[in-house]
Amino acid sequence: MDCVTILAQAVETAGPQAAEEAVVPIESFWAYITSLNEVEAATFISFGAVCLLYGWRVFKVLVVISFALLGLFLGIVITDKIVGLNSQLMGGLIGMGLLAVLSVPLMRWSVCILGAVAGGILASGIWYASGFLERYIWAGALIGMVAGGMISFIIFKVAVILFSSLGGSGLIVVGILALLYRYPDTSGSVENVVFTQRWFLPVALMVPTLTGIFLQNKFIKSSKDWDL
Helix, strand or coil, rough: CHHHHHHHHHCCCHHHHHHHCCCHHHHHHHHHHHCCCCCHHHHHHHHHHHHHCCCCCCCCHHHHHHHHHHHHHHHHHHHHHHHHHCCCCHHHHHHHHHHHHHHHEEEEHHHHHHHHHHHHHHHHHHHHHHCCCHHHHHHHHHHHHHHHHHHHCCCHHHHHHHHHHHHHHHHHHHHHHHHHCHHHHHHHHHHHHHHHHCCHHHHHHHHHHHHHHHHHHHHHHCCCCCCC
């Protein structure tokens, strides 16, 4: 099935069918957000603000952290599902250390991969907010990854700005929603909007991301010594 056919089918009315075919784990996202306390939420917001505004300054550290977390996840999955060993922690630590170390000499490639992933996440958010069938959301993600990857390989600073702005935006949004959930006056309203308005989370993620892209691009232009 080609992309044109998928896009045509995805524009069909979602309605009850979309609810049955929901693949975006909103409940899991919300459960994690609501599990954060005030200190954790404030930490998320603070660290997210640094990534959003100054990700271009600390992008190497962000890349190592990102790939370390990816290695931790992959190590746990491989140890549990493929190898069949019981020591998930050991597998996770090995994977974390391996990818963290490899990301340093392969920094440019690592940044471009993160830029492609960021493009996929943004495209998926647009797909979800547009009300298309969720079972085809992978098509939107694929388009975003290809576009983000191509731009990242052509203009390196775009990849840095894109993934750091998106990461910072995600941390800030999670922290703010967690704080709003903690207050009785806003708890019910926020939860209702998250689960009933499909556009809310994508828009909440994209607005700070676009702000970060604009500001970081401005900061980089005024910094003559910035480079990989």
